[in-house]
Amino acid sequence: MFTLQQIAETLGRPVEGDGTLRFARAAEPDAAGPDDLALAMSPAYGDALRAGQARAAILWDGADWKGFGLKGAVLVPRARLAMASITAALDPGPRLPEGVHPSAVVDASAALGPGARIGPFVTIGADVRIGANARIGAGCAIGDGVVIGDDALLQPRVVLCERVVIGDRFIAQPGVVIGGDGFSFVTPEESGVERARKTLGDQGDIREQAWTRIHSLGAVRIGDDVEIGANTTIDRGTVADTVIGRGTKIDNLVMIGHNNVVGEDCLFCSMVGVAGGCTIGDRVVLAGKVGVNDNITVGNDVVAGGGTKIFTRVAAGEVILGYPATKMDTNMAMYRALRRLPRLSEQVAELRKTVAGLVPGKRDE
Structure with missing residues (x-):
């Protein structure tokens, strides 16, 4: 009460x-x-x-x-x-009994802070450090060398792969996976997709080639006060770490690719996808289903409306919308013009008839 x-x-x-x-x-x-x-x-x-x-x-x-x-x-x-x-x-949050549940598997080298609560069927690897008052829900898997700060909350079935480092007051909703390998593959010779990207459509001579994995040697570093929604994934870096800045909030079903650097106090809504190698500034808001192409820089304080597709650099403070992304007022003007196209087409047809009636020899064509 x-x-x-x-x-x-x-x-x-x-x-x-x-x-x-x-x-x-x-x-x-x-x-x-x-x-x-x-x-x-x-x-x-x-x-x-x-x-x-x-x-x-x-x-x-x-x-x-x-x-x-x-x-x-x-x-x-x-x-x-x-x-x-x-x-x-x-909101009392999930209530876990004090201590470590008997069904949990905790490596002897792991260090648990005072007040940490470890739920049923949790696995904790070697050299893990978990901060004070952390709550680890049922079925979570924490890989070797992971560091989790104080007052963290991991809801059931969260997976933290090896060497992930997370700050204080972290919240992960069910099904989050942090630190999986990046999606990086290469062919022995230039592939059709590489050539098509350079030429904007020409694949050249198509040949059979197998994909070879580029392994991920980096990890993921996450600042204090970050929250991540259900079934969101954040890939580890190829060599350098993927980074999520302090205070950033990420919704459900978001995909953050390898080697991204995301700034502080950002807000990513559901189904955002950020391809690898991007640098995203502070206080950036990406609404639902925003897509960011690889190796793009997005400046501080950018707001991208729902469904926006970002293919080129975005300057700080811009408000953008559309596919491809343009300034929001420009996009709305384009959309209004698009809605007028059927009527404009009819008007052009009427004008052609009128002009044809005025030109000798055209009337009967």
Whole structure:
């Protein structure tokens, strides 16, 4: 159970009314009962709040909380920021028993920090170092030489391959794989795909050639406060390490190729794919299904809209969209022009008929 006063302190906001009101959970305004905290942080939720039975609520700044029949409230100026604090306070996270589960296999050379919790069927390799209060969920596999910082959370079935280094407060959702080999192959002679890339389409003489693996000698280094979504993969570097900067958040089903260097506080949404050898600056936002070609540089503070395909360098601060990527306002103008093409085609056909009627000898053609 929580009190309204506790939530107010978490938000850094004053309590309006009775701060001793207790509740067990947060709820949508119309579904909230007397023991729930209603979340109604926009005037659009006013009617829904009246339809519920909440005694306490989080409301938008300036709201008339008494007018809603509440006994207590906390008013917030920025709804989504308040949601971050409220959900953090109310979310206990996965609960693992203290210590190492009997079914876990932990190499004798591994060092576990104080308060670390190791779940069932976890495997931990040689010379691994796991920080204080880390939680390692069921079925995780941690390779030799891995370093994990303090307060990390690995949800079930996360795989960290050998020599991966991760900072403090790391979160990995189920199915994450970090440190798999990069997708690097070569043929004995220039392949058709290499020639096609140079010539923009001509493969030359096509011949049978087998692919030879280029092994990955690097690892992956991840900074503090990074979060990675379910079933995302990050490949190790070929020689140098793949790097993910501090504070970067990566969604589900994202693919980060070998030798990429990703900056700090970036946000990559679901199904982003970044080919190998890219350098991506700080605070870059890649929306869903953005693709980045190999060996591309993306500057700081770039925002790429959903489905954008990046084939060339992007300067710092640009907002881009489309396939291929162009500045967002340019792309929208192009799209509007594209929508007009059918009508324009009809108009051109009509003009041709008119012109043909005006030119002697063309009327009957």
